[in-house]
Amino acid sequence: MSAITIKMLARELNLAISTVSRALMDSYEISAETKEKVHALARQLNYQPNHYASSLRRQRSKTIAVIIPEISNNFFSHVINGIEAIAQEKNYHVLIYFTHENQQKEAEVIQHLLSGRVDGILMSMAGNTSNIQHLHPIREQGIPIVFFDRICADLDAPTVTTDDFDSSLLATHHLMEVGCKKIAYLSISPHLSIDCKRMQGFQQAIATKNGNVASLLLPCSTDPQRNQELITNMLATEKPDGIFASVEKLAITSYHACASLGLAIPADVKILSFSNLETASLLNPALTTIIQPAHDMGKSAATVLFNMLEKRKTRNWERNTVIRSSMIIRRSTQIAR
Amino acid sequence: MSAITIKMLARELNLAISTVSRALMDSYEISAETKEKVHALARQLNYQPNHYASSLRRQRSKTIAVIIPEISNNFFSHVINGIEAIAQEKNYHVLIYFTHENQQKEAEVIQHLLSGRVDGILMSMAGNTSNIQHLHPIREQGIPIVFFDRICADLDAPTVTTDDFDSSLLATHHLMEVGCKKIAYLSISPHLSIDCKRMQGFQQAIATKNGNVASLLLPCSTDPQRNQELITNMLATEKPDGIFASVEKLAITSYHACASLGLAIPADVKILSFSNLETASLLNPALTTIIQPAHDMGKSAATVLFNMLEKRKTRNWERNTVIRSSMIIRRSTQIAR
DNA sequence: AAATTCTACGGAAACGTTTGCATAAAACAT
DNA sequence: ATGTTTTATGCAAACGTTTCCGTAGAATTT
Numbered sequence: 025m026s027a028i029t030i031k032m033l034a035r036e037l038n039l040a041i042s043t044v045s046r047a048l049m050d051s052y053e054i055s056a057e058t059k060e061k062v063h064a065l066a067r068q069l070n071y072q073p074n075h076y077a078s079s080l081r082r083q084r085s086k087t088i089a090v091i092i093p094e095i096s097n098n099f100f101s102h103v104i105n106g107i108e109a110i111a112q113e114k115n116y117h118v119l120i121y122f123t124h125e126n127q128q129k130e131a132e133v134i135q136h137l138l139s140g141r142v143d144g145i146l147m148s149m150a151g152n153t154s155n156i157q158h159l160h161p162i163r164e165q166g167i168p169i170v171f172f173d174r175i176c177a178d179l180d181a182p183t184v185t186t187d188d189f190d191s192s193l194l195a196t197h198h199l200m201e202v203g204c205k206k207i208a209y210l211s212i213s214p215h216l217s218i219d220c221k222r223m224q225g226f227q228q229a230i231a232t233k234n235g236n237v238a239s240l241l242l243p244c245s246t247d248p249q250r251n252q253e254l255i256t257n258m259l260a261t262e263k264p265d266g267i268f269a270s271v272e273k274l275a276i277t278s279y280h281a282c283a284s285l286g287l288a289i290p291a292d293v294k295i296l297s298f299s300n301l302e303t304a305s306l307l308n309p310a311l312t313t314i315i316q317p318a319h320d321m322g323k324s325a326a327t328v329l330f331n332m333l334e335k336r337k338t339r340n341w342e343r344n345t346v347i348r349s350s351m352i353i354r355r356s357t358q359i360a361r
Numbered sequence: 362m363s364a365i366t367i368k369m370l371a372r373e374l375n376l377a378i379s380t381v382s383r384a385l386m387d388s389y390e391i392s393a394e395t396k397e398k399v400h401a402l403a404r405q406l407n408y409q410p411n412h413y414a415s416s417l418r419r420q421r422s423k424t425i426a427v428i429i430p431e432i433s434n435n436f437f438s439h440v441i442n443g444i445e446a447i448a449q450e451k452n453y454h455v456l457i458y459f460t461h462e463n464q465q466k467e468a469e470v471i472q473h474l475l476s477g478r479v480d481g482i483l484m485s486m487a488g489n490t491s492n493i494q495h496l497h498p499i500r501e502q503g504i505p506i507v508f509f510d511r512i513c514a515d516l517d518a519p520t521v522t523t524d525d526f527d528s529s530l531l532a533t534h535h536l537m538e539v540g541c542k543k544i545a546y547l548s549i550s551p552h553l554s555i556d557c558k559r560m561q562g563f564q565q566a567i568a569t570k571n572g573n574v575a576s577l578l579l580p581c582s583t584d585p586q587r588n589q590e591l592i593t594n595m596l597a598t599e600k601p602d603g604i605f606a607s608v609e610k611l612a613i614t615s616y617h618a619c620a621s622l623g624l625a626i627p628a629d630v631k632i633l634s635f636s637n638l639e640t641a642s643l644l645n646p647a648l649t650t651i652i653q654p655a656h657d658m659g660k661s662a663a664t665v666l667f668n669m670l671e672k673r674k675t676r677n678w679e680r681n682t683v684i685r686s687s688m689i690i691r692r693s694t695q696i697a698r
Numbered sequence: 699a700a701a702t703t704c705t706a707c708g709g710a711a712a713c714g715t716t717t718g719c720a721t722a723a724a725a726c727a728t
Numbered sequence: 729a730t731g732t733t734t735t736a737t738g739c740a741a742a743c744g745t746t747t748c749c750g751t752a753g754a755a756t757t758t
Contacts, residue, residue, distance in 0.1 A: 378739095
């Protein structure tokens with residue numbers, strides 16, 4: 025029936041509540057035989073400590089929050105997996121919140137977490153978050169927070185990212201090597217750290233060809249429908265011969281756009297993308313991808329957070345962790361024969 | 362700084378704690394002007410109620426748990442999305458747990474949740490869960506639970522599923538219509554409700570051809586590496602001309618296996634699968650899929666749970682909700698010309 | 699033998715809420 | 729003027745833990 029408590033164990037065993045509590049947490053001041061009796065009864069009655077009482081008393085909850093834009097995104101689901109692996113190991117629990125790329129929602133979630141609900145926060149910023157007023161209370165209350173992937177540069181907090189700039193540089197060079205003369209960069213949101221870094225890498229690569237390779241910048245939205253129109257239109261009017269998709273879903277939309285226009289990949293347009301698609305190699309044509317170490321980023325971010333929680337001074341290498349992505353070249357950027 | 366409490370508000374305003382508490386929850390017995398003063402100060406100091414104290418006092422936490430096998434699976438990430446949509450609406454919080462298809466882990470999670478940590482549970486069973494001893498305490502303690510997709514038939518609880526049997530029947534008939542004479546069913550786990558239902562639909566369809574169509578049953582594992590070997594071997598020795606993959610990842614593995622053997626899809630082998638892959642239509646060849654209404658299943662399961670929490674008697678139609686899947690025929694099951 | 703230290707336990711306060719009950723002051727009825 | 733209801737507030741107990749402090753009795757030291 026109703027859950028059983030320490031008080032009930034105490035009454036049953038003719039012991040004080042405090043004694044039972046201490047026995048359960050294996051305190052040194054309780055005799056071996058008392059401990060044994062308490063544990064035996066606890067097991068028998070299937071006693072489970074009340075997490076809320078416990079969290080209230082000690083001022084920590086053994087719970088962390090993960091705040092992400094969305095989950096229907098391979099990158100984030102792999103990150104969560106990594107986070108959960110570490111959390112499980114540490115016996116922590118994970119509350120999950122989606123902002124749906126919405127600053128308002130992001131602010132609400134954070135507002136709620138200010139109450140001491142969680143011991144720490146792992147976060148990746150929403151796409152349309154343009155100012156960070158809502159983040160300041162976090163630092164004021166001293167709640168440990170680690171940003172991953174979409175970081176907040178203006179807030180002093182540890183970050184875990186991938187080498188967006190270098191990977192983009194490399195990828196853009198690759199596009200140029202296979203003959204692209206006019207490359208479009210599909211941007212997801214100018215407010216996002218990752219988008220900026222990737223675009224910078226892209227532009228720097230373009231710049232090395234001083235004028236011999238043209239570049240194009242297409243700002244996309246969060247609405248797939250609208251993106252499809254934007255990309256189709258861009259392909260039809262500007263006729264780029266290369267597309268650099270900053271995120272996975274823009275690559276997919278580009279594939280659809282090409283199909284609708286009858287453009288052949290890679291003959292007419294070459295495409296590559298940051299992506300964690302498991303089916304990249306099975307696409308028609310197989311998609312050249314920059315694979316982010318999503319799982320490792322999750323594990324790493326969680327590890328940094330737990331170090332903060334355990335008050336180990338964050339070592340320098342933990343302030344800004346960078347884990348490298350790797351590019352896998354496939355048919356979507358092959359030189360057409 | 363440290364979080365601010367009702368007690369501090371009370372002292373500041375020279376009111377009793379109880380008055381402040383009641384003012385904050387808009388109790389009718391507090392005068393309008395007092396309420397106004399309290400709210401003003403609360404806003405000014407950015408007061409956030411302590412969730413743990415509140416949960417301890419009233420005996421509910423406004424939190425639900427979602428227990429799923431894994432997240433790197435399109436189906437489950439869409440379900441989570443649906444669940445979160447409803448939870449957000451109801452101002453509930455979501456704790457997420459992964460069992461990694463492991464009964465042991467599943468038992469541990471449930472064991473912990475018995476403490477009143479959550480008001481309700483949404484669950485999809487782990488692949489290797491063969492007995493359900495660990496589920497009984499849930500019912501004994503009367504914690505509301507709703508199963509979705511991978512249900513537990515032996516436990517009296519509401520379920521939300523898709524029409525696995527009918528969809529499989531339909532899909533298998535489709536395979537036979539396009540000329541398959543020897544069809545392999547790739548099973549993920551015989552302990553799983555969905556696998557059983559799907560296999561039954563498959564077998565029933567085969568049976569209608571009394572002997573004219575051969576069937577094959579390949580039990581797969583949770584290890585992709587091993588599955589690749591199993592499927593490759595099966596393709597090489599048994600030479601089926603059709604594959605019915607019970608879950609998405611087995612279809613992907615089948616594609617790889619065909620590639621490694623140089624088998625053409627759909628000319629040599631036709632393939633279809635239950636799947637929520639967004640890239641199904643972009644695969645080479647495009648994959649015929651039975652698309653589960655994942656998002657709706659999540660929303661529906663959450664809705665049923667909240668109805669239970671709000672003590673509305675579960676109406677009959679809510680005991681076992683079935684939401685239909687839809688098959689989309691693509692090139693992987695086309696008649697080869 | 700007296701004084702001190704250990705050992706093992708009990709009592710009670712605290713964590714921050716919510717809520718049943720009590721009660722002054724005000725309003726109304728007799 | 730006295731009695732009754734209403735209104736707005738305060739007091740204190742609870743929720744189930746953890747932990748500070750106190751203390752019998754046993755063990756040890758002086």
